[in-house]
Amino acid sequence: MELLVDIALLSMLVATAVSLILVRGLVASIMLTSIYGLLSASFFVTMDAVDVAFTEAAVGAGVSPLLLLMTVALVGRVEQQPRKRHIAFPLLLVTVTGVLLIVGTLDMPPFGSADAPALQHVAPRYLQQSGEEIGIPNVVTSVLASYRAYDTLGEVLVIFTAGIAVILVLMLPGRRGSVPDDAGRQRPRNVVVNVVSKILIPFMLLFALYVQFHGEYGPGGGFQAGVIFASGIILYGLLYGLPSVCRVIPPPVVEALAALGVLLYALTGVLALLDGRPFLDYSVLATDPVTAQYLGITAIELGVGVTVASVIITIFYAFAAHLSEAQR
């Protein structure tokens, strides 16, 4: 049964990727990308990677198509037929890379094997001892937020960098963080969409909070929560226009929050330095080691959530401002 699902998902993934090559026209491509994201999220579930599936669904089928659609709204949906395109070189490059990859798999441990080297070294400790050392059931969260918390700090910094980069690239001349004025442009409103979304938004925000504080027990955590929270705000923005959402949450505040989230994470780590322990050692937070881990993980996950939500909202603002400028 598992094998059948596996084969079905993989064939659908291949079909989607092939259609992406064949199709011209960007909107269709974006829809296919989003399908690809959803299919790979499903595949991750069959591979026991529930946290990854959750994130991929939010990113691959949510945020990334949204940004792509906004870009296409700016640049047009036409993908031009090339006059004369050399496909020999790309084909050669792809073939060489592909062959090298296949060679690489030949001495790999077989798929699904339980005695693969990766399961003999490093990983067993996470599975066997994280229960005692960290005290939470979700091993992925334990590794992400404690054993390899420094990587996750790097990840938050990557997100923050992306936010800074997008503002820097898209900033309209002479207005950093100013609230766009109401051009009095009334968008056509669909009553059903309006009402349904309005009801949805509070639940989305509530669900974000649940995901934020539930990451220790099931799949979820700061990143997923941040994406969901941001989606709620973005939905509001799509319904009522950029000026209204900017009045509710002004851009300078969001930018500041993005920085504060990173600082919350990093300063949690600095607390350990002040006590002579290595950076990000949570043991200084409480006398009981497991409580200390719990406190540390909650604090840094909050930092992740705040930064992720703020950066995604910021990026949305930046693109939306260009859209309303272009429509003028």
Place this chain on the structure above:
Amino acid sequence: MLSHLPILPVLLPLLGAPICALLRKPVAAWLFACTVALLTFAAAIALLAQTWQQGVLSYALGGWAAPWGIEYRIDLLNGLVLTLVSGMASAVLLGGRASIWRETPEEKRSLFLVAFLLCLAGLQGIAATGDAFNLFVFLEISSLSTYALVATGRDRRALVAAYNYLIMGTIGATFILIGIGFIYMLTGTLNMMDLAQRLPALTESRTAFAGFVFIIVGVCLKLALFPLHLWLPGAYTHASSMVTVFLAATATKVALYVLIRFSFSVFRLEFSTLALPLETVFLTLGIVAVFAGSLVAIYQPDLKRGLAYSSVAQIGYMVIGVGVGTVIGLQAALVHLFNHALMKGALFMALAAVVYRVGDGKFSSLRGIGREMPLTCACMLLGGLSLIGVPGTAGFISKWYLVVAVADREQWVLVALILAGSLLTAVYIWRLVETVYLGVPGPRQVPDSPAGRAEAPPGLLAVSVVLALANVYFGFDTRLPVEAASGAAESLFAAGQP
């Protein structure tokens, strides 16, 4: 606090960037960024001194011992790269304000500085970490901020250059990710020391081979080794002046560090069956890079672009040093890594000062500028002489060690080619000298540039002078780069003893 020294050169800019983002006044952001860069530089120097005395320092992040947690493992090589990168960052920030202010609109200035600090944090993180995946994460921090910095250039071509760099850089990073994945599947670890202990048993494994090739190709994309250099000329030419100085002096150097770290510390190339073919590949690509880069540089109508191609050639020299595959060869590569940062730092810094006056870096705009900006052009001349490898400059030392290393392997053709490459460098530097000192000035584009003698703003001038003099100083007192490089090269080889 001394026991926390290994983390400080990364942590300071990492904390500084978000704080800087909260400062909205550009001048405040600039003062803050300078302070952060200087503190980082100080921490890096202290760390270098400490590794010099005590040898390798290990720092377990989060208090989790490696390989379960992430480890910082600082040896002389890490210390040298950390010092170089933070030193150049301090120089660019302290001296470059006038240039940044002129080339960046006011509302973008403070965010420009935030991106700069993020880039510094990313590069320092790469240079300090002992964990292969952590390296990938910090590589992306530095890359994303670099794309944004390149895109702030005034010309619209800066946007295209940034986009091309983003595509090629991301392909490179994804290749590195694939490679790390392969070696993780074989060994079960991500810690570099741990990998180094487990990989020698797997020399016959095709998966290890493929993993190594993917990592090397990915790193060479970032390093801009010919023929993977296509992103570099555009990015260097169209980025704003200070971004070019910083990238030319640091980004490719950090990539070379990663190449050396993976080839010698992680994969212990000298014991692998791969050693011979890889040496040949590095030597060939290196020498082709030297000639292709130099020849193209000669025909560029724009000095900034010419110097960018010259960087492609100089990367060739460093890779030749790596390809020689001996302790002296590696030492030569590392000495050149250090010295080239000084040369290109001086050249691009002085060029930035000229661009500040005349508006662009085209040869037609530079005619006769030597009489108007004698000091700046003298700095450029010194940088140029060092680039050629004239005795009495730092460049001579690098060339000397490289020639000795190649001669030691009795590859006389290669020696001749390296010397011929220097002659090509002399051709484009002579073109610069001819234009700057003997050319007749044409009409200027920038209206407010005063006639007669007018040096650049003091900050730019001072840093240009310091960097130019450093080229002379390290041409005579070679202790710091040579001893650090030889110590680093020896420990890289010693660590590989079975």
Place this chain on the structure above:
Amino acid sequence: MDIASYFNYWIVIVLMMLGFYIVIARGNLVKKLIGLNIFQTSVFILYISAGKVSDGAAPILTEGVSVYSNPLPHVLILTAIVVGIATTAVGLALVARIHEAYGTVEESQILEQDNAC
């Protein structure tokens, strides 16, 4: 060698190469980023497949379960997904600006305009 146990990996490699092909063969700047997305997502699938243990459970500690899939690739890929979307966002921002500056997002037309001046 058991072909079936590698089949999974080879399909994933085909996926990776389809994405990679779009990146290098297409001239539309948005489409290139889409290809990059597919390429990266497929690398994630490779990592996650390698962490799977037959008859294992998701790595959330539960009474009575002893075999779990490897959690470490999951952690790495969570980070890599974030890196991927960050790159896409910056790339798309650049594309939007390129369109404003050149009036097109086709590589060949941009090249023509640059060569013209």
